[in-house]
Amino acid sequence: xxxxxxxxxxxxxxxxxxxxxxxxxxxxxxxxxxxxxxxxxxxxxxxxxxxxxxxxxxxxxxxxxxxxxxxxxxxxxxxxxxxxxxxxxxxxxxxxxxxxxxxxxxxxxxxxxxxxxxxxxxxxxxxxxxxxxxxxxxxxxxxxxxxxxxxxxxxxxxxxxxxxxxxxxxxxxxxxxxxxxxxxxxxxxxxxxxxxxxxxxxxxxxxxxxxxxxxxxxxxxxxxxxxxxxxxxxxxxxxxxxxxxxxxxxxxxxxxxxxxxxxxxxxxxxxxxxxxxxxxxxxxxxxxxxxxxxxxxxxxxxxxxxxxxxxxxxxxxxxxxxxxxxxxxxxxxxxxxxxxxxxxxxxxxxxxxxxxxxxxxxxxxxxxxxxxxxxxxxxxxxxxxxxxxxxxxxxxxxxxxx
Amino acid sequence: xxxxxxxxxxxxxxxxxxxxxxxxxxxxxxxxxxxxxxxxxxxxxxxxxxxxxxxxxxxxxxxxxxxxxxxxxxxxxxxxxxxxxxxxxxxxxxxxxxxxxxxxxxxxxxxxxxxxxxxxxxxxxxxxxxxxxxxxxxxxxxxxxxxxxxxxxxxxxxxxxxxxxxxxxxxxxxxxxxxxxxxxxxxxxxxxxxxxxxxxxxxxxxxxxxxxxxxxxxxxxxxxxxxxxxxxxxxxxxxxxxxxxxxxxxxxxxxxxxxxxxxxxxxxxxxxxxxxxxxxxxxxxxxxxxxxxxxxxxxxxxxxxxxxxxxxxxxxxxxxxxxxxxxxxxxxxxxxxxxxxxxxxxxxxxxxxxxxxxxxxxxxxxxxxxxxxxxxxxxxxxxxxxxxxxxxxxxxxxxxxxxxxxxxxxxxxxxxxxxxxxxxxxxxxxxxxxxxxxxxxxxxxxxxxxxxxxxxxxxxxxxxxxxxxx
Numbered sequence: 001x002x003x004x005x006x007x008x009x010x011x012x013x014x015x016x017x018x019x020x021x022x023x024x025x026x027x028x029x030x031x032x033x034x035x036x037x038x039x040x041x042x043x044x045x046x047x048x049x050x051x052x053x054x055x056x057x058x059x060x061x062x063x064x065x066x067x068x069x070x071x072x073x074x075x076x077x078x079x080x081x082x083x084x085x086x087x088x089x090x091x092x093x094x095x096x097x098x099x100x101x102x103x104x105x106x107x108x109x110x111x112x113x114x115x116x117x118x119x120x121x122x123x124x125x126x127x128x129x130x131x132x133x134x135x136x137x138x139x140x141x142x143x144x145x146x147x148x149x150x151x152x153x154x155x156x157x158x159x160x161x162x163x164x165x166x167x168x169x170x171x172x173x174x175x176x177x178x179x180x181x182x183x184x185x186x187x188x189x190x191x192x193x194x195x196x197x198x199x200x201x202x203x204x205x206x207x208x209x210x211x212x213x214x215x216x217x218x219x220x221x222x223x224x225x226x227x228x229x230x231x232x233x234x235x236x237x238x239x240x241x242x243x244x245x246x247x248x249x250x251x252x253x254x255x256x257x258x259x260x261x262x263x264x265x266x267x268x269x270x271x272x273x274x275x276x277x278x279x280x281x282x283x284x285x286x287x288x289x290x291x292x293x294x295x296x297x298x299x300x301x302x303x304x305x306x307x308x309x310x311x312x313x314x315x316x317x318x319x320x321x322x323x324x325x326x327x328x329x330x331x332x333x334x335x336x337x338x339x340x341x342x343x344x345x346x347x348x349x350x351x352x353x354x355x356x357x358x359x360x361x362x363x364x365x366x367x368x369x370x371x372x373x374x375x376x377x378x379x380x381x382x383x384x385x386x387x388x389x390x391x392x393x394x395x396x397x398x399x400x401x402x
Numbered sequence: 403x404x405x406x407x408x409x410x411x412x413x414x415x416x417x418x419x420x421x422x423x424x425x426x427x428x429x430x431x432x433x434x435x436x437x438x439x440x441x442x443x444x445x446x447x448x449x450x451x452x453x454x455x456x457x458x459x460x461x462x463x464x465x466x467x468x469x470x471x472x473x474x475x476x477x478x479x480x481x482x483x484x485x486x487x488x489x490x491x492x493x494x495x496x497x498x499x500x501x502x503x504x505x506x507x508x509x510x511x512x513x514x515x516x517x518x519x520x521x522x523x524x525x526x527x528x529x530x531x532x533x534x535x536x537x538x539x540x541x542x543x544x545x546x547x548x549x550x551x552x553x554x555x556x557x558x559x560x561x562x563x564x565x566x567x568x569x570x571x572x573x574x575x576x577x578x579x580x581x582x583x584x585x586x587x588x589x590x591x592x593x594x595x596x597x598x599x600x601x602x603x604x605x606x607x608x609x610x611x612x613x614x615x616x617x618x619x620x621x622x623x624x625x626x627x628x629x630x631x632x633x634x635x636x637x638x639x640x641x642x643x644x645x646x647x648x649x650x651x652x653x654x655x656x657x658x659x660x661x662x663x664x665x666x667x668x669x670x671x672x673x674x675x676x677x678x679x680x681x682x683x684x685x686x687x688x689x690x691x692x693x694x695x696x697x698x699x700x701x702x703x704x705x706x707x708x709x710x711x712x713x714x715x716x717x718x719x720x721x722x723x724x725x726x727x728x729x730x731x732x733x734x735x736x737x738x739x740x741x742x743x744x745x746x747x748x749x750x751x752x753x754x755x756x757x758x759x760x761x762x763x764x765x766x767x768x769x770x771x772x773x774x775x776x777x778x779x780x781x782x783x784x785x786x787x788x789x790x791x792x793x794x795x796x797x798x799x800x801x802x803x804x805x806x807x808x809x810x811x812x813x814x815x816x817x818x819x820x821x822x823x824x825x826x827x828x829x830x831x832x833x834x835x836x837x838x839x840x841x842x843x844x845x846x847x848x849x850x851x852x853x854x855x856x857x858x859x860x861x862x863x864x865x866x867x868x869x870x871x872x
Binding site: 021032038039126130157161196345346349386 | 789
């Protein structure tokens with residue numbers, strides 16, 4: 001430390017270190033004091049919160065009906081926070097439509113809703129974001145314009161809060177600003193949040209998505225199609241056929257997903273074609289959709305999908321077929337007829353996974369005396385089981401040796 | 403001789419100052435980020451995520467080697483996690499105890515000849531089992547290759563979800579932890595390829611049937627020191643590095659990874675001692691080389707509770723192993739230093755070389771030369787004493803900062819006395835605990851250089867049955 005010692009008289013390094021020590025010790029004292037004071041303050045706050053919540057809860061019906069004037073709680077900060085939290089919780093939990101009007105009425109007449117709209121427009125930072133989320137939870141139509149305005153905020157967090165808020169409203173009109181932002185907005189918002197908001201808003205009117213889908217391109221189009229894939233109903237049937245032939249594979253995949261909710265007479269011919277699509281994930285979606293359609297005509301395209309070149313499609317098709325239960329022996333027969341070993345292995349493996357294999361063995365054993373073909377099927381099944389087990393061991397051993 | 407000693411002491415001075423100043427910067431960043439995250443959580447509705455059709459499936463991979471005491475409770479607890487689409491893959495990694503038997507009995511396992519494609523090379527998988535009581539459960543019985551990574555890789559091969567989450571069999575995940583970690587993934591405007599949650603110390607907590615009932619501080623000082631270390635490492639270090647988009651590690655006890663990417667980097671390196679650190683660095687390397695836009699995130703609220711060593715011997719082994727793991731990853735990736743293509747990750751690795759890897763060596767040399775200089779009379783004793791006091795006070799300030807962060811954000815230790823104890827033990831973390839860890843880390847370096855790469859047994863204090871009785 002000679003270097004430091006020599007510098008001491010000139011630069012006061014010792015003094016600097018002493019200052020640093022004082023800074024550190026002061027920092028320690030400040031932190032410990034802060035922790036202690038914060039704990040004490042929080043303890044008091046929660047005690048008071050508890051007392052006021054109890055008091056307000058006991059007058060809850062009167063607050064809602066207006067017998068207790070809003071002036072009695074609205075201008076007291078803690079009371080106002082408690083009542084708002086209770087109102088918003090009730091709004092979210094309301095199972096019946098008739099439960100909503102008195103809650104919304106209370107929000108409106110007390111001016112709470114106006115206050116939140118004002119905050120969402122005029123405030124900044126976390127206060128604005130909290131207001132946006134609260135507005136969304138009110139599910140009030142008049143909240144939508146203020147929420148939509150916030151989509152143009154420069155901060156990503158505010159935009160996220162606005163999209164979440166719009167999603168929380170679950171109103172069809174709230175979907176429009178979200179979609180328009182998705183199509184023409186300049187700043188990024190995480191896709192997952194947009195998709196969730198759109199699912200919430202469009203569940204009763206998926207036609208909105210379709211309208212915008214027709215005028216969109218690129219990634220936004222794929223996002224809209226994906227959401228539509230979750231929400232599409234039988235009413236959209238004809239339009240879905242158009243989407244099933246779209247040039248964008250993501251859109252076709254979503255159309256395939258949506259077909260799962262359509263009438264079998266409409267969906268089956270389309271899905272039977274889609275299981276031969278050039279893109280593997282479109283074929284995969286078609287297989288999943290076929291699995292959800294309750295019609296015997298789905299077996300043939302599923303068996304065809306079982307011979308797919310893509311492993312994921314084969315496994316999904318096997319899963320779909322293994323779920324059919326009652327006709328397993330016939331299905332197995334069809335699978336054997338394909339003379340595709342991969343298909344056979346995928347199907348047998350899925351039967352093992354689902355535990356249905358023993359049922360199939362029993363079914364084939366029962367019919368053994370009547371039909372020699374079943375004996376062959378049974379032997380094929382046992383051989384495949386053996387092959388899979390051995391194959392897994394060999395693959396595993398050779399991979400280990402690499 | 404005197405000049406040499408002076409040079410050494412001056413170097414130590416600068417080194418120590420730089421180390422503390424960097425940590426102070428990380429602390430300030432972490433306070434800001436944690437507060438920000440806490441506020442963000444207010445707008446999050448986990449129940450909506452739970453019912454969202456866009457929440458992707460996750461495969462939980464549980465490597466189990468001689469875990470008969472914990473495994474059933476652990477799997478039960480995992481199967482009760484709140485998440486819409488879960489697959490649980492338990493890999494019995496050549497256990498010599500009754501791990502497999504206990505699983506078979508508890509979950510009515512049946513051997514199922516399933517297609518298993520080993521995209522990542524592992525030791526041989528002897529058998530696969532499906533559960534008759536929980537269709538989400540798949541058990542792989544494999545030969546042991548002597549490494550946890552090999553078991554995890556087998557699980558990755560069997561995984562069918564776009565994300566895998568690796569969980570230690572003796573760790574406890576909080577019920578909402580998966581939803582919370584995925585909420586962090588979805589809120590990011592960059593594609594998140596991996597995310598880590600916080601790991602906290604289980605010792606001292608009360609458990610019933612694999613579920614955390616009450617959070618508490620452990621009794622022994624050695625365990626409390628580790629509580630402070632974990633708080634500092636996760637709430638300060640990880641949070642700040644993740645903010646700078648250069649998180650170099652996701653804890654092996656709890657983290658989620660993109661399945662495709664893990665397969666692309668050929669899974670966990672079986673020979674790696676610090677397999678979690680090694681994997682994340684290789685992911686950074688690949689994604690930088692491919693010039694991909696990505697983010698490896700840290701989400702501070704999803705929590706995993708894990709048991710830490712409660713005796714000095716086990717702790718010494720663990721710390722030596724961690725240091726071996728550090729060297730084992732830093733050395734093969736040394737070409738990432740000072741290369742623009744690796745961006746900030748290269749700088750964080752440099753930090754790890756300078757302030758983590760060689761830290762025990764610098765400290766050892768520093769202590770030796772200071773003592774020697776004092777003996778030879780070439781040291782300003784006044785300055786020496788002041789510097790020691792400063793070093794101690796500043797480091798203690800950082801430790802208390804981590805307790806403050808815990809207080810400001812997640813407040814898992816709600817009792818006044820527990821916080822008081824935490825603060826009290828902060829005073830001892832930098833003397834003598836720090837010197838003990840220095841010695842263990844030095845031993846790790848020595849063992850690595852000798853080629854001793856064994857994990858070493860960690861003694862456990864609690865079995866599941868004991869925990870249940872609490």
